[in-house]
Amino acid sequence: MPQPQRSVSDSLHLQADVLVLGGGPSAAWAAVAAAESGAKVVLADKGYLGTSGATAPSNTGTWCVPPGDNRHAVVERRWQRTGELADQRWMLRCVDTAYRNLLRLSEWGYPFPSEEDGRLYIANLRGPDYMRFMRRRVLLAGVTVLDHHPALELLSDGDAIVGAAGVARQAGHDWRVDANAVVLATGGCAFRERILGGTGLTGDGYLMAAEAGASLSGMEFTGKYTLAPYGSSLNKGLPFRWASFHREDGSPILGPTGEPLRNGIGDREEEVARALIDGPVYARLDQAEPALQGWLRQGQPNCFVPYDRAGIDPFTELFRITLRAEGTVRGTGGVDIVSDDCATGVPGLYVAGDAASREIMTGAVSGGGAVNSSWALASGWWAGKGASIHAKRRGGKAFRGTVQSLGQAGLRPAASPRADIAAGEVIDAVRNEVTPLEGNFFRSGAGLDKSRERLESLWRDVRDHLQGEGLDRVRTREAASIAAAGRWSVAAALHRTESRGMHRRTDVPGKSPDLAHRLVITGVDAFRIAGAPERLAELAS
Template identity: 25%
Template sequence: MGVSSEDFVPALAGKDVDDVVILGGGLAGLFCALKLAPRPVTVISNAPIGQGASSAWAQGGIAAAVSEQDTHKKHCDDTLAAGAGICEDKIVEMMTREAGERVRDLLSYGVPFDQDLEGRLELSREAAHSENRVVRVRGDMAGQAIMAALIAAVRKTPSIRLLEGFMGESLMGEGRYVTGVLARKRGGLERMAFPAHAVVLASGGIGHLFGVTTNPGEANGHGLAMAARAGAVIADAEFVQFHPTALNVGKDPAPLATEALRGDGALLINAAGERFMEGVHDLAEMAPRDIVARAIHREVEAGRGALLDCRDAVGKSFAERYPTVFAACQEAGIDPATQPIPVAPAEHYHMGGVLTDANGRTSLDGLWAAGEVAATGAHGANRLASNSLLEAVVFAARIAEDIQGLMPTPRSAYWNEMDSEPGLPSQRNTDEREAITVLRETLSRNVGVERSADSLRQALVDIGQAEARCQRVSIRNMMTSGRIIAAAALKRAESRGGHFRADYPDADPAQARRSYITLDEVNAIAEAAADQAAGNSVSNAMGS
């Protein structure tokens, strides 16, 4: 396909060219860089390595069929069931089959997964899994421990250059070929070009586009927008997963009460102490996340509130078994051993993203994608718990193998010294800060747990008006990603998985397929929404 975007930056001649540039310092980016060693790799990270990565915040762990009673076929079947009919079957089969090998890789990098006295991995069960297959670290610290081990390994690997504090803004290219990344140092105005033979997008998700999210502030959709502006095909963008049990204590980002608590028997109750999931789904508290999230959302909207009651299931052992959640509760003045925890749904994971194949290749030559920014088809309409970290490492490894096979033997790892002097401080921009607030509020209100045609059109209008006040590319990237999600959600006139339309509350068998969209189509849908809104305003004015 051709590239038609006005924002695809031409390649720069006469620049040193890296073998591989990876945009993103989370699990997918670092794992890919390690797998590429000793090939020279530059990793560009928005924040200090590990600090801005959603991977480090993951509490549950990695799903893998590594026990004697489990099989990757069972894991595959559970994933397909959660995906509500639109997973790519072969992708899921491949991912679950390779899961054990990737866990062994992580063990070799020093990840301290929980083990019993005989050295066997200790496994837990999360929602919609038929077996105990979630590999954890100290109950709820898997993401933090995995990232700590990988960061240590990366810093010991001389072929990996880390550039921390650089924000990717645009892709460079020639025709349909991606040839590098244009980035800006945070707090500065100057943009820097990073030409490369291969670019890997591992920039994370879109959580911070919403008013309530469990993701760090760096999860702002930049990579998704950069790829869309360059002409890449985006898939399944309407499917956004809302974690049912974020702590409802007024914090941004919202602390997460891991699903493993419900796996250990914690119950969901309303303010009157009544369980409400029993009448909603046969699996009650262990129902798929989208069902639990909607049930909690409705209790909160009805004024009855929602609380996670861990008193009997976990009780006095809470601090030892779930130290991360315990600390968040303590900070909010809650003792989870003796008090129910107030919870509410929060944006947690984006099943959609940049369309890729089984090797992580996108629709643009020279561009690969891995992790939450990618849409591999592994998650369908609703991600199965603890499959996100698994997908990141499986596809990061496949991308590394693919790139190694395409390029000649790597040269020695050497780069010219980077000018690391900070640029001029960016000017405060009140309009842009207000525009971001509008974006987050409208996505949470109109493109959240429940959507409708009216709410989605309103979101497109609101985002368009907010975007008109934005100058910086990084802020426009956030607006672009918001428009992509809203437009894709408007296209799918049914409810499926993480996408629930109040005006189309049932699944339509004819729409049991993946969705694909480009930025040109997004712009056309947004323009039609704006025209309809303008027409309604004229009609209302004439009627009054």
């Protein structure tokens, strides 16, 4: 076990082979994979491992594809829906590794339900049970877990990433972990939208990775929204497959061909979005037969909590709805992966889960719950293994006397701090540009250009003047991360002069064959956007 050291200031200082940042499923799998490879592992989470992130409060399926020749056909069918940006080799690797890890869960004793013929049904994971189980597995593997220890920045010795530093929320002291490799599994960026498990998903890993020299991709694909009861954070859209949609007076909303609008999932989301821009929209789950109603309540019980609390029968009564922006959590953007072990191109830095770009898996469309769940199972495993191998190669080289703290915006302003630059106001300003339906679900070059100008001005204020002290550094760093993610997202959306998948440009409604590739962003303050082939050539050189 890593041995703690205390300085006179009572800060915590640990040494380990591998440091995992995050507390969701990909972080847990990375920690277990590294520990089973013989590494001494520390896991530091902003929240509590087992309840952090978007999986813990949810019931999630997996993209469960058993071995066999049929898996190629399954992957091919899925690839056809990805806007031509996914990579079938990565998709096959993911389904194979995820399936093996689902079997590992069974072998470890995870209580999968049984089907009628007695076989275990391993395609579904109950979020609360799953994450409690993974916490126990992480601890059984000998991992040192630091709950409520948000990371603020990465550490570098000039050659590689050699750890991270942050603050212990409950104890109030600083912490530092020296490590031979770091896995970023900090989740996506929800831009402070009210969605399940989204509170702590502020894109921290994106900014830390970019400051270290890593690139990002897929940041333009943040146009994923999910239906939810109005005033609720319950972004579980499945029941709306059996919904009809109405105005407040009960009159049906009509689709493009004049028929009543039903089924708000998939392509019909666009019609619901247009209706919401025009005014309030109400739904009723009246397309579900009685037997299906019982199945929905049994299979997705948390979906019905808001209705039960309000005394509404959603199958017979109208209720108001909204579309919740899901940012990169259900978008595809994140830190770019450059090798099979989820390396970032920065020595010693690996990435997993929603912190990583999922373009190679889902292209221009959302992976939703199932594909993203399998991606967490697989990418966490690969990153943990890759980090442990890197740690062994470095041996004792990581713990040098000269270590540089890489964090800038929100921690060390480029100019003098200003009290009128507040974290909350920064976050609200970013949300105004990246969450409204009329500007982000449906985009235009003119609208994006105005948002870009406002976000660039905001970023200059954040970079030059935003600073926190003590525990407030968590808040200012989150604000800086959200500002950076919003800025990258809008810039990439402006650069992609076409419509593809969840990136919908009203001024350029069709796909361009010249843009059938990923857009890679490199840099923080003065960043550049290049096509994926250019980025690969740069790495090769």
